Amino acid sequence: MSMFCVRTAFRNIRRYRYKSILNLLICIVVILFLDIYAGNLLRSKEQINGLADKIPVEGTITNLQGSREAGLFIKETYYDGVMKSDKVEEPKFTLQMIGRLGEEECAVMAVNSFHAIAGAKEEMIAFGAEEKAEEFFASNRKECLVTPAFLEEHGMAVGDDLTMDMEYYQLQRETHVDMIATPLEQVVYKIAGTIEDTFQADLGEVSAGSMYMIPEIIIPMETARDSFRAQNVSFYVDSGSFYVKNPLELDALKAEMKEVDFMEIVPAAQYAIEGYALLLRDETFIRAYGSLGEGYQMIRMFLPIICIVLAGAGFITSYLLTGSRRQEYAAMRSLGVTQKGCLVTYLIEHGVTELAGGLVGSAAAIWITGLDPGWSVVCFAAFFLCFFAGTFVSIIMLGKMSVMEVLTKTD
């Protein structure tokens, strides 16, 4: 019986060629519209995803008032909280210190990444041995970078040891606004390379009007932390910022940062230099996301309606194409074809045409709209499921008949 159904279905496709072609064309048009819709949906989604690259969201640690972003006293827990988060990228932390070479006072800066050095680029750094800047700044080696001017001034060369008495700035607990230089320990740093001092001009601008000094010596942040630990002194950093890895997950990041204990800025708060407020510059992103997101949501909202329309189109198409074939269906039943056999025959007949129409339509859609083939397959599957569901209902309804009533005059 199953082979008979398949043979009959394919024979019907050939014999009812105009109806088959009409069904095929309807399917092509329907899937073209579906692919255009999917293309719009995807483009909206891509635009939203692209916002993160076009409008990066930066987070900066400030004092509670939000008036100061550098020269802060940021506790180690905040530093660790940001560094360990998987929702941030390019975290940039600095710590200004003082290095004494006898009577001479040098500006030493600890950084966790070369990005943290204002105006610095990787090509400005020249290591003595083959080394990558990121690896160097992530290490805790007793090594440092110095400016060529420093080397020249002190008659030193890359590879030499540099002995310094390190000092750090200690927060004045009484005032909460002053930091005083406090001895830490004597260290010997090996000069690992140089960093061009052309960036000094930029850094000078950044630090203008603050207590920043142009760093002549740069060390990895973890190296500095080791010194604090060795002397049992609470470690801190004095500036910190980062980019939000995925601005679409801003809420999750905010929740995580809240757990780290960051506070929101309170403009009315008293001025202090303790850094425990987090300023997220997300207004532009949120504004852009708002309008794009609304458009995207609007298009997406139509998805269930489109599925219903597809099923409706499948139903109406089959209903109209088989409407004149009720007697043929009844004649088949009268000749002993089972109800299941008749349904299968009609479903194969329509299913094959719809499948072919869907495939041709999908290929045309890829060519016309440039839709990604993977998504075209998804659209095709959605089309076929919905459209065929409509066809299925229509054929089931066709089968609900009194065979004798259809084939005879009523008595």
Place this chain on the structure above:
Amino acid sequence: MGALRAEHVCYSYKTKYQTIEAVKDISFEFVNGKFYAVTGESGSGKSTFLSLLAGLDLPSEGKIYVDGEDMAQLDRDKYRRERASVVYQAFHLFPLLTTLENVMFPMELRGVKKEEAKKTAQMLIEKVGLDKKSYRQFPQMMSGGEQQRVAIARAMASGGSIILADEPTGNLDTENERNIVEILQSLAHDGGYTVIVITHNPEVARGADVVLKLRDGRLVASKERESSEKRAGYGEVDEPC
């Protein structure tokens, strides 16, 4: 034992407002090799009775036996595939199949090989008086009489021994009507078929071996006609009691 036996067959169905008793307590035995005509006014239950005999529905009460087997226990689709065929007034040939393909259809359904089905179909088409030219003709290219011959050939192709016909001459002119009746008579008398024909037409009833009369769903008369009577012509169908 008869090919078809109805025992106290009743059939009723419900509409929105009432229950209609279409067939009431019909008992009758149809035997092989005879041509039966079932007559009656419109609404007397003839077509409903035929649909029950064709296994398109089951009686509400009573039983129908096919060669001694209870129809309710049979696979009724298989029964129509292999043992009984129905011929309709409107022919109901498949419009996009040729004459040959229409006649081959029941055999293909039974899984008969294509070549064998083709040969048998050709033989049956010739048997009902159509020539080779008709093989490739589509139903709409043929006259009503020719289409009904094809429908009879298709009924014979099912391989069964029971042919049920609902007003088979209703759409035909007198000459074609006579031809169709002759074919049906020949099937019953020469082919051993049980031929049961629903008809309003006294001329068709006149050609039958046995005439049954239904009124308001009941079998009110049945009469076996003498050969001489048939030859002499057919008058009123007498009620037996």
